[in-house]
Amino acid sequence: MDRRRIISCAAAFLALVACNEAGNFIAYALHLPVPGTVIGLLILLGLLLALRRAPEALRDTAVFLLGHLNLFYIPAGVGVMAYVALVRQDLWPIVIVLFVSTFLATIAAALAFQWTAKLTGRTEGDR
Known part of the structure; x- marks a missing residue:
């Protein structure tokens, strides 16, 4: 794997973490009865719908994480x-x-x- 690919996958993972943390912050700040992770997934879904596609680095990162889900x-x-x-x-x-x-x-x-x-x-x- 080349350096550019590693950086793009790390950025995609950072985007996933950012969506999760944004959802946690919103749930905490607004005292919502919904888990922050669910709100983070909705944020990610909204971003993907706005882009109308999944970026390749995000897709690769998701495939890697799902492949090692048992961990x-x-x-x-x-x-x-x-x-x-x-x-x-x-x-x-x-x-x-x-x-x-x-x-x-x-x-x-x-x-x-x-x-x-x-x-x-x-x-x-x-x-």
Whole structure:
């Protein structure tokens, strides 16, 4: 990778971080009940819609981050290991909530899909 490519990918990563931090700042400053990360993603979406394309460096950076997404679970795993005694104590409520929330999320996704299919006029056989 040449120096110009590294600098452009670093700038793209900085743009992602800037959108995230801007969203966090807006959520904190306005006391919004929405996480700052979600607002940051909406800022990024707005920028991409304004550009009408994803810059190549941003696309490359996103592909790299998504390819190594499993590394982002390491801090959560370490946190669970740090509180393993507490997790063990409340294991059954945690398992029940995980199953119920997964079931409800699946139902919500199916209903959203059906609703979107009705709005767009598409059926199962359409591609």
